[in-house]
């Protein structure tokens with residue numbers, strides 16, 4: 464059997480990997496047949512031998528659509544197909560290549576996962592090295608990497624945030640944080656914010672702020688109050704007797720909403736006065752995304768519990784975590800070490816990825832780059848908003864989490880596919896479909912930002928021409 468040809472290894476997307484090379488690589492995989500270990504059910508592509516590159520790509524596209532339609536999620540498959548979603552086969556740095564070898568600048572960024580870009584070489588190297596030693600934890604022995612990654616997170620986190628629990632996703636981190644709040648305070652209720660997004664497991668769903676995601680799953684947790692985001696009046700009264708106030712320092716899925724400075728400070732004070740815990744959900748905003756190491760640093764606030772995921776993965780292995788201050792942790796778990804556990808959580812591969820991710824973030828100056836490139840991106844979006852006021856209501860954001868609010872949801876269905884055609888990915892925010900979110904890797908450079916802005920401008924312009932005024 465012929466062997467799998469090696470993928471090109473440029474770090475910054477496209478720097479030394481041309482789309483042609485990527486196409487060759489993906490179709491080589493198909494033509495050569497995958498290596499033994501990838502055959503059968505694990506094979507990345509169909510076993511059928513296609514005749515040429517274009518036919519191979521077409522075959523893969525059709526196979527993937529069909530598998531989604533038959534075995535994954537038929538309505539999702541239809542929507543993705545209608546909006547022209549390609550089939551992704553390879554990624555490096557800021558770039559994803561599709562099955563036909565076309566390159567896309569990834570400004571959807573896995574909804575914030577790829578802070579370091581795709582397949583950052585230092586994360587890949589750390590995970591590869593760990594894979595040769597031990598992949599998952601046997602659970603009955605001490606795991607040195609878990610100790611190390613927890614120590615590093617405590618060093619980087621603000622104030623006396625110290626004890627961390629490691630899991631595999633954002634929603635699990637949130638679930639753990641709200642359980643800790645109940646156990647620590649002996650109180651049941653939560654205060655959250657309208658339009659918030661905290662995940663889709665039952666607890667996280669309850670404190671999230673979108674009714675349509677909740678209705679089919681009622682009854683949810685009882686007694687959750689949702690207050691308007693960014694306003695602290697009424698917060699203290701709502702927090703009387705509550706276990707915690709959970710809040711995103713910048714709302715991501717709610718439409719990229721940046722609260723006024725002082726909002727988290729006011730929340731901190733309200734929590735201190737009422738004995739409720741302050742939980743900062745930094746799953747999307749943490750680790751440099753907003754131009755701060757943690758977005759709550761913008762307000763100089765130390766929460767009692769902070770949740771993380773997305774960027775913590777280094778874009779390579781799924782990781783989630785929450786970290787708590789000793790007073791909160793001890794009140795919940797000092798006498799009950801097994802009250803909250805996860806079989807896969809804190810596994811060696813995940814810890815190696817997270818350690819490398821935190822190292823790269825600091826060593827490569829990515830937080831500063833998020834600020835600089837974020838300002839460039841936001842300025843550019845605001846300029847486009849002034850050129851097309853009938854399409855764009857507002858552009859806003861912090862660091863490299865930028866939202867473009869459209870005057871009508873209808874424009875988005877045109878603009879995002881147009882950007883895709885131009886080779887740039889973008890996405891809606893989950894709770895506000897009128898807002899297009901741009902959150903590229905923090906390694907993005909000035910030229911790539913300009914390419915994305917040009918694609919956005921062209922998409923907005925053709926949407927305006929083809930749809931006219933929607934209001």
Ligand SMILES: Cc1ncc(COP(=O)(O)O)c(C=O)c1O
Nearest residue numbers: 632633634660661662715746747
């Ligand atoms: C702030 C916030 N919390 C929690 C989550 C849920 O994370 P996951 O999708 O990994 O479960 C998200 C996902 O977008 C998020 O943005």
